[in-house]
Amino acid sequence: MCMSRLHRAVTAPAGGWMTVENAEGRLHRVSLIALEGPEPQVGDWLVVHSGYALRRVDSEEAAAIVSELRAGQEALS
Amino acid sequence: MSAGPLFARYAYPPNALGYCGPPDPKALIEAGSPGARSEDVVSVARRFSGAWPYLELIASSNAIADPLDARVVEAYWIGNELLEGIPSTSLLGAIGSHPDSGLGGAAQLRGAAMAGGVAHHSFHVFAVYPWLAVLRSGKREPALSVLERCRIRWGRIEAVDGENVIVRSRPLGFDVRDLVLLDERSEQACGSVGGVGFVDDLVPGDLVSLHWDWVCDRLEPGALAHLEHFTMRSLQAVNAAEVRG
Numbered sequence: 001m002c003m004s005r006l007h008r009a010v011t012a013p014a015g016g017w018m019t020v021e022n023a024e025g026r027l028h029r030v031s032l033i034a035l036e037g038p039e040p041q042v043g044d045w046l047v048v049h050s051g052y053a054l055r056r057v058d059s060e061e062a063a064a065i066v067s068e069l070r071a072g073q074e075a076l077s
Numbered sequence: 078m079s080a081g082p083l084f085a086r087y088a089y090p091p092n093a094l095g096y097c098g099p100p101d102p103k104a105l106i107e108a109g110s111p112g113a114r115s116e117d118v119v120s121v122a123r124r125f126s127g128a129w130p131y132l133e134l135i136a137s138s139n140a141i142a143d144p145l146d147a148r149v150v151e152a153y154w155i156g157n158e159l160l161e162g163i164p165s166t167s168l169l170g171a172i173g174s175h176p177d178s179g180l181g182g183a184a185q186l187r188g189a190a191m192a193g194g195v196a197h198h199s200f201h202v203f204a205v206y207p208w209l210a211v212l213r214s215g216k217r218e219p220a221l222s223v224l225e226r227c228r229i230r231w232g233r234i235e236a237v238d239g240e241n242v243i244v245r246s247r248p249l250g251f252d253v254r255d256l257v258l259l260d261e262r263s264e265q266a267c268g269s270v271g272g273v274g275f276v277d278d279l280v281p282g283d284l285v286s287l288h289w290d291w292v293c294d295r296l297e298p299g300a301l302a303h304l305e306h307f308t309m310r311s312l313q314a315v316n317a318a319e320v321r322g
Binding site: 026028031033034049050051052054 | 207
């Protein structure tokens with residue numbers, strides 16, 4: 001099972017890869033091969049799945065997703 | 078097999094890759110060991126927020142109090158008769174609020190659920206994850222590889238090479254807009270690392286299940302039939318689904 005999470009870019013892209021951080025502060029190295037458009041920049045929000053960045057998320061949508069994730073985590077705790 | 082080890086052996090491969098669950102694969106292995114306390118297994122399994130809603134749905138739909146009942150865990154990863162009595166509307170209701178539900182698009186999820194989807198891991202991979210939509214948009218890779226490795230697949234060991242095995246299995250393919258299973262081919266999988274694995278004494282001829290790069294279990298004929306049946310059900314559901322935005 002492969003949970004998707006919202007991640008924030010923390011390093012500049014290099015060779016089609018970049019490092020991202022999830023809401024829990026965990027760092028992941030993700031591939032940008034499945035992402036369309038210009039390369040993401042540090043601070044951009046991304047939806048990541050199974051090691052791949054899939055799409056960009058604007059700050060408004062990111063805030064909504066973070067809120068949903070927190071509500072889900074509270075429901076599970 | 079009790080629920081803890083059964084849950085752990087299928088949850089471990091993506092967890093070790095950092096894709097889901099708590100950031101400590103060792104905790105998962107320990108929680109899944111035969112001597113683990115049931116509350117340890119529950120605390121770890123609940124943090125697999127992808128799998129947990131399915132376990133709750135399967136349990137509640139079959140009047141089973143414990144989502145970590147071994148029959149429930151088996152139903153989710155492999156498939157069994159517990160899945161047959163779950164209405165599509167219940168599946169949709171449970172998964173509609175799932176954290177992953179927006180990934181592949183609401184239309185794809187609803188269409189696949191109403192076209193015969195079942196509360197099986199393969200349904201989540203094919204119908205909920207975004208990769209089928211990515212595939213249909215024309216980007217074959219990495220979409221097909223992720224779908225293939227993320228689903229629980231089955232095969233027969235044809236050779237053992239140290240800690241790795243060579244398995245004959247039917248890979249996932251893509252035909253115009255449909256996911257299909259292709260003819261058998263050989264693939265390499267990991268039987269153990271440093272002597273630690275989920276299945277002892279693998280030999281050529283064994284029927285096994287695979288998740289990501291790992292051999293997860295030795296399958297009895299009944300389990301193989303269930304895994305194949307429910308995987309095909311999920312494939313048929315996503316292929317038959319009418320997707321309207």
